[in-house]
Every structure is written in C-alpha cells, then in structure tokens.
Amino acid sequence: MEYAEQECHSPKMIEIEEMTKVMLKQRSELEITLKDINNKLSNLKLKHIEACGDIGHDLHTEREQGPYGERFTYCSRCAYSS
Numbered sequence: 001m002e003y004a005e006q007e008c009h010s011p012k013m014i015e016i017e018e019m020t021k022v023m024l025k026q027r028s029e030l031e032i033t034l035k036d037i038n039n040k041l042s043n044l045k046l047k048h049i050e051a052c053g054d055i056g057h058d059l060h061t062e063r064e065q066g067p068y069g070e071r072f073t074y075c076s077r078c079a080y081s082s
C-alpha cells in the first residue's frame, strides 16, 4: 500500500499537495475576513449617511447628460443620493 502511494505520489508531489491545502485554507480564511470587512464598510457607509441626515444633508440636484437626462439629487457630504 505504502509502496503504491509512493509510486503515485513522489515526496515532492506530496509536499506540493500539502502546501496547496495550507494555501487553500488560508485563502478561505482570508475570504471570510474580507467578506466581514466589506460588511462592516457597508454598515459604516449607512451609519455615515444616517449621521449626515441627522444634521441635514447638503443636497444638490443635477440633470444627467444626454437627451433623456434624468434629474438626480445627491449630498455633497455623504453617499446619499435619490
């Protein structure tokens, strides 16, 4: 059995496969961390908009470029738009 495994997987291959497993695990953990950071950033953006709304948004209305340009309103201090 051991002989067959060695025949199929050289020590070099086994080392590479182990390293690949370690890297895949690290990547998976980092992806979870990144997702968590993105969620926190989204929440902070909403809180920033709310906090700005508390003191009153600094709203500006403009018309989009082009023949059917629609009007859009945005705040100059935060990410609020409508």
Ligand SMILES: [Zn+2]
Pocket (backbone or CB within 6 Å): 049, 052, 053, 056, 057, 058, 075, 076, 077, 078, 079, 080
């Ligand atoms: Zn605002």
